[in-house]
Amino acid sequence: MPNRLTVLTAKATVLTTVVLASGAAAVLASLLVGRHILPGNGFTEAHGYAPLSLADGPTLRAAVGSVLYLALIALTGLGVATAVREAATAIGIVLGLLYLFPVVTQVVHDPEWQRHLQQIAPMTAGLAVQATVHLDGLPIGPWAGLGVLAAWAAAALLVGGLLPHRRDA
Numbered sequence: 025m026p027n028r029l030t031v032l033t034a035k036a037t038v039l040t041t042v043v044l045a046s047g048a049a050a051v052l053a054s055l056l057v058g059r060h061i062l063p064g065n066g067f068t069e070a071h072g073y074a075p076l077s078l079a080d081g082p083t084l085r086a087a088v089g090s091v092l093y094l095a096l097i098a099l100t101g102l103g104v105a106t107a108v109r110e111a112a113t114a115i116g117i118v119l120g121l122l123y124l125f126p127v128v129t130q131v132v133h134d135p136e137w138q139r140h141l142q143q144i145a146p147m148t149a150g151l152a153v154q155a156t157v158h159l160d161g162l163p164i165g166p167w168a169g170l171g172v173l174a175a176w177a178a179a180a181l182l183v184g185g186l187l188p189h190r191r192d193a
Contacts, residue, residue, distance in 0.1 A: 028188045036102055036181065043098045047091040055087060082156035089153025089170055096150060096170070096177045097122075103180025107187045121176070122147040139163045146176040 059076045067073040078084045100121070105114035125145030129138050142148045142163035152162050152169030159165070164172065 029185055032102075032106055032181070032185050035106075036099060039098050039102055040095050043095045044091060047094040051087050051090050055083075080156075085166060086154045086156050089166060092170060093150045093153060093173065096173045097146075099177040100146065100173075100180045103177065103182070103184035106184030107180070143169075144172060146173050149173055 055076055055078065062073070062076065069075070074080060076083060078087060097118075101114065101118045104117050104121075105111065108114050108117065125141055126148060129141045129145070129148070132138050132141065149164050149169035150173030152164050153166040155162055155166060162169075
């Protein structure tokens with residue numbers, strides 16, 4: 025019988041590899057489609073919009089960050105699923121975790137608390153990496169936001185790795 029942490033590490037490796045590959049293909053396809061669709065809808069250089077290009081630093085960051093975002097969400101799901109051992113419950117927990125913060129942020133009326141909730145929310149912080157303009161208006165920087173999501177994923181994997189040991193003891 026293999027060690028449970030070894031199995032979890034193997035699952036995380038396979039999951040990450042598959043999500044990174046499929047996410048990269050999806051993001052590249054989206055960029056190619058966007059490059060052809062956007063000019064026909066008024067997003068042209070004449071209107072102040074540069075063509076989509078991975079040579080553009082913010083676009084490259086958004087593309088790479090989007091792929092990493094998908095992988096981190098998948099790892100968060102793996103950690104939660106390993107911890108609770110029930111698919112429906114794990115899906116509910118992960119979706120609740122992702123969507124609860126934005127809902128609570130809308131209910132809270134204090135702008136400082138709203139900003140703080142946006143900074144620690146896994147989805148909101150993680151998606152900051154996709155911003156390419158007006159970065160100073162974001163509640164958290166693009167890479168810092170992805171770091172927050174990485175911390176959530178690490179915590180989920182840690183709990184998912186520790187709980188089976190506690191149950192077996």
